[in-house]
Amino acid sequence: MNALCHERRRGVFITLEGPDGSGKSTQVRLLADRLRKCGIEPLITREPGGTRTGEQIREILQHDRTGEALVPEAETFLFLAARAQLVQTIIRPALQEGRWVVSDRFMDSTVAYQGYGRGLGAEIIERMNAWAVGDAIPDLTILLDLEPTEGLARIGPRNRANGCEADRLEREALAFHERIREGYLALAARYPKRICLLDARNGLDGISQRIWTLVEERFGYGLG
Numbered sequence: 535m536n537a538l539c540h541e542r543r544r545g546v547f548i549t550l551e552g553p554d555g556s557g558k559s560t561q562v563r564l565l566a567d568r569l570r571k572c573g574i575e576p577l578i579t580r581e582p583g584g585t586r587t588g589e590q591i592r593e594i595l596q597h598d599r600t601g602e603a604l605v606p607e608a609e610t611f612l613f614l615a616a617r618a619q620l621v622q623t624i625i626r627p628a629l630q631e632g633r634w635v636v637s638d639r640f641m642d643s644t645v646a647y648q649g650y651g652r653g654l655g656a657e658i659i660e661r662m663n664a665w666a667v668g669d670a671i672p673d674l675t676i677l678l679d680l681e682p683t684e685g686l687a688r689i690g691p692r693n694r695a696n697g698c699e700a701d702r703l704e705r706e707a708l709a710f711h712e713r714i715r716e717g718y719l720a721l722a723a724r725y726p727k728r729i730c731l732l733d734a735r736n737g738l739d740g741i742s743q744r745i746w747t748l749v750e751e752r753f754g755y756g757l758g
């Protein structure tokens with residue numbers, strides 16, 4: 535296995551993004567396995583979640599048990615609250631220790647889902663993100679791109695296999711998911727150095743290999 539650069543002052547921060555059903559959680563696991571094979575124990579986290587407070591916020595956001603519809607602004611503040619907690623208590627300390635951090639979703643999700651999907655606008659969400667994350671900007675973001683119809687078609691069988699129902703955001707109309715894709719593509723065009731767009735229709739192994747190549751190119755040495 536190629537040697538990866540362990541001796542960095544700040545750790546490496548990688549995020550995976552994409553629509554529901556794009557397979558990013560599986561790719562987070564596969565990337566973590568590859569890193570472990572190189573002797574790197576990454577800190578794996580997810581959004582919303584990753585802290586006790588964040589996991590409680592996730593419950594509110596995903597399962598809507600109050601029966602009360604969340605207004606888009608309240609939804610946004612909840613995502614941002616979970617993010618601030620995660621950054622300050624988990625991500626930033628880990629990066630300061632020089633660790634690798636891999637997050638299943640992060641700040642780009644809010645631009646895509648609340649900025650575009652809910653129509654709040656990218657600009658205000660980017661400002662809120664800047665406030666919540668400070669200098670904890672990902673070094674690399676893998677964006678798994680997928681047609682919304684295909685993503686939604688994958689969710690049903692996945693949820694059935696996991697014994698759960700579609701969550702509050704997954705149940706939104708197709709137009710909402712189309713705006714999310716538009717948002718993600720706009721982000722990829724705006725931040726071409728940080729965000730790498732991959733076609734989520736390629737098989738699991740093909741995507742995993744491509745992600746690994748990107749990681750080696752950016753953060754590895756002694757290739758080949």
Ligand code: TMP
Pocket residue numbers: 554580581582613639640641643644645647648703704
């Ligand atoms: P997931 O972890 O299974 O992908 O579920 C998280 C859901 O929350 C998913 O539908 C995307 C959505 N989401 C937002 O709407 N805004 C955000 O900022 C984040 C992190 C997630």
